[in-house]
Amino acid sequence: MNCRRAKKKLSPYMDQALGDKEKLELERHLEDCSSCGHILRQLERMHSLVQKIPMEKPRPAFYEGLYHRLSQKEKAPGEGLFRVRYLWPVFPMLRLRRLAATVAILLAVFGSSFYLWRSLSVPEITLRAFDEEYLQSRQMIPLTDELILPISDERE
Amino acid sequence: MKPSDEELVDRFRSGDEDSFRILVERHSPRIFNIACRTVRDRNLAEDISQEVFLRVYRFLDGFKKECRFSTWLYRITINVCFNAQRKRKEEPKVLIPSWEVANVGSNPGTPQLEDESFSPQKTLEKKELTTKIKSAIDSLPGVLKMTFILREFEDLSYRELAKVLRCSEGTIKSRLCRAREALRQKLEIYLSEGL
Ligand SMILES: [Zn+2]
DSSP states (O other), X not given: OOHHHHHHHHHHHHTTOSOHHHHHHHHHHHHHOHHHHHHHHHHHHHHHHHHHSOOOOOOHHHHHHHHHHHHHOOOSSSOHHHHHGGGTTHHHHHOOHHHHHHHHHHHHHHHHHHHXXXXXXXXXHHXXXXXXXXXXXXXXXXXXXXXXXXOOOOOO | OOOOHHHHHHHHHTTOHXXXXXXXXXXXXXXXXXXXXXXXXXXXXXXXXXXXXXXXXXXXXXXXXXXXXXXXXXXXXXXXXXXXXXXXXXXXTOOSOHHHHHHHHHOTTOOSSOOSOOOHHHHHHHHHHHHHHHHHHHTSOHHHHHHHHHHHTTOOOHHHHHHHHTSOHHHHHHHHHHHHHHHHHHHGGGOOTTO
16 A cells, blocks of 8 residues: 555544455554654544534523524424414304304315315425525535435435 | 434424424534534524524424434535525625634633643643634535534544435545545644644
């Protein structure tokens, strides 16, 4: 193994991502090559310094802000029931049977047409939308050197 | 036993809003940390993290379980971080990251590198070194930076990284190699032996 190849193996070596054979070859090279050994020690020191940077924690206000924003935001289409659920306690107080009946009929009509519409519409919209946005943002960023693979279908 | 992310997602979908809070509390420190490392601005990092969870909330019904919830969450985070960085590039007025400023003003006791000694001189040096390292990471090009951050701070394996960043493991390997080499060259004077 020459130095050029060895240098490329140092990073995966640190991550224990080399195969047995490559690892052995590299270790043999490191025994003889002080220059590559020096770089490895620098990389290891850098790793340990990076690891010592303490984790940042969000302030309590972060959660307050988030829950406030969440309470104002509706879910994406498909969650009509989420809002309607909160209206139910109102009905016993109003004691307006006719209004309740009218609302129920309206809900039934709108609800069924909504679900019919939803069942006929494209179900995969959200992940696709993310992908498109992701790819768009990628195109704006220099150094998009990698192949962008299609979404994997595998399950874990 | 703690419910898995996927169980919480199912519960949330069937109307249990509390499950979403559990997901937020479980994952927000991690997401916030990634955002902090990416943009080095606490306020912006909080905005980013909030935006991530707002998107999760909005789109959770569309999450198809093709991958683990955490993978999906990382993808959204990366997406929002990249967008934020792009916007930041479009507004190049900010010269001093408000991160460093915020650190001094609001929370002077924030530890930098873990201190074993109380020597003010050493503490200052360590603070400076932390800032140097953060700034070196920040200077990496977008995808290299994100790959490095997810590897070093989130400890994602090459396989997980490949899934989250949608590329091959070989690409991950080469990106990490380039990121580390770039950082090593930038920080070389601080990496000599015996320091
Ligand atoms: Zn060598």
